[in-house]
Amino acid sequence: AQSVAQPEDQVNVAEGNPLTVKCTYSVSGNPYLFWYVQYPNRGLQFLLKYITGDNLVKGSYGFEAEFNKSQTSFHLKKPSALVSDSALYFCAVRDILTTTDKLIFGTGTRLQVFP
């Protein structure tokens, strides 16, 4: 079955430090992977995606993510966190080899960046 897991409910990091938000996935075919961010009382905004090609994907606001097929992971990273990065982050996956090609989200990770 298609699924995505975000093992951490919350990640705390000091401003200026690197951050990592973890995501692992399970699909029967090849995955399309996405990261979204949600600020309070707002809809979801797209950050970056992995479709094919380079395993390191760069996205908006200085974020990047590394696709690791052997570990079935797609962790979100940023070299230097900002207080304004504090938000709820969602990983999502599509299974492109199934007939029901739907987009499934993880439970979300709340990132808190402290000054």
Add this chain to the structure above:
Amino acid sequence: NAGVTQTPKFRILKIGQSMTLQCAQDMNHNYMYWYRQDPGMGLKLIYYSVGAGITDKGEVPNGYNVSRSTTEDFPLRLELAAPSQTSVYFCASSVQTAILNTEAFFGQGTRLTVV
């Protein structure tokens, strides 16, 4: 571009009432989705559609119905509102074909309270 437009933004329903949440997109996207987000939780897929005239159940379809008579519109119907349907509802759309796959674009959400 308007993108994905959801109406209404807020609604309070009494138990047993019915309502339709409207969703429209002007990007000619083939895929459309309805998700619900409960407090402190991730997004659960209610229904999705791969094109006009085609709909399919997601993870939590009970108590809801959808239709997709046009490419642009994907309304979500609640027939007999229950307190368990109190949530924030998000509509999204994307292009998913053999040669083009975009990220999902989200509406701003509809906050529904059933009392």
